[in-house]
Amino acid sequence: GAGVSQSPSNKVTEKGKDVELRCDPISGHTALYWYRQSLGQGLEFLIYFQGNSAPDKSGLPSDRFSAERTGGSVSTLTIQRTQQEDSAVYLCASSTRRLAGGDEQFFGPGTRLTVL
Amino acid sequence: GQQVMQIPQYQHVQEGEDFTTYCNSSTTLSNIQWYKQRPGGHPVFLIQLVKSGEVKKQKRLTFQFGEAKKNSSLHITATQTTDVGTYFCAGLAGTASKLTFGTGTRLQVTL
Numbered sequence: 001g002a003g004v005s006q007s008p009s010n011k012v013t014e015k016g017k018d019v020e021l022r023c024d025p026i027s028g029h030t031a032l033y034w035y036r037q038s039l040g041q042g043l044e045f046l047i048y049f050q051g052n053s054a055p056d057k058s059g060l061p062s063d064r065f066s067a068e069r070t071g072g073s074v075s076t077l078t079i080q081r082t083q084q085e086d087s088a089v090y091l092c093a094s095s096t097r098r099l100a101g102g103d104e105q106f107f108g109p110g111t112r113l114t115v116l
Numbered sequence: 117g118q119q120v121m122q123i124p125q126y127q128h129v130q131e132g133e134d135f136t137t138y139c140n141s142s143t144t145l146s147n148i149q150w151y152k153q154r155p156g157g158h159p160v161f162l163i164q165l166v167k168s169g170e171v172k173k174q175k176r177l178t179f180q181f182g183e184a185k186k187n188s189s190l191h192i193t194a195t196q197t198t199d200v201g202t203y204f205c206a207g208l209a210g211t212a213s214k215l216t217f218g219t220g221t222r223l224q225v226t227l
Contacts (some may be wrong), residue, residue: 048214
């Protein structure tokens, strides 16, 4: 594809429900990152994938958050039992570099999650 | 853990004025990247600096990496309304597996 895509673009859910956010990275990009951005704030790192494995999950805020990546491509971020403080824009980025972090990251448009 | 701070948090300038944002890391960095995020948009890569003391230019933008590789700056000459957005630095510490993004500087430019 032309760029990183994410779906849905907007998600409104009720407190306590589970949500799944999807990221389609640029074809051939081995590294994939999830970030969270609250309104007017910076980027909070959540998790990093190299291929299908996640060497760094240190940013996941709680055990309600999980992520997986299959086929070295699509990734899903799952939030269980959503809370109002989970409301934010969830950004996905991908990169070609085999070694983490050292190359340009291409960001998707994000999923805006609102928990009522 | 590694922290990356940016100052100022916000700056409002008149079109044609210069602008500078400063990025400071608590640890030595192997490289630093800069991103721009337009209002309502997503971060877009601008540049990467790797060498101590490195200076790179992109038209009206000048990027510097400090000699100690713990700080960086972005200077915009003669700002335009198209420069509006939030500028983030992002640093990679030596053995880290991920970039640490700075707190960002929001730039507002008015006519």
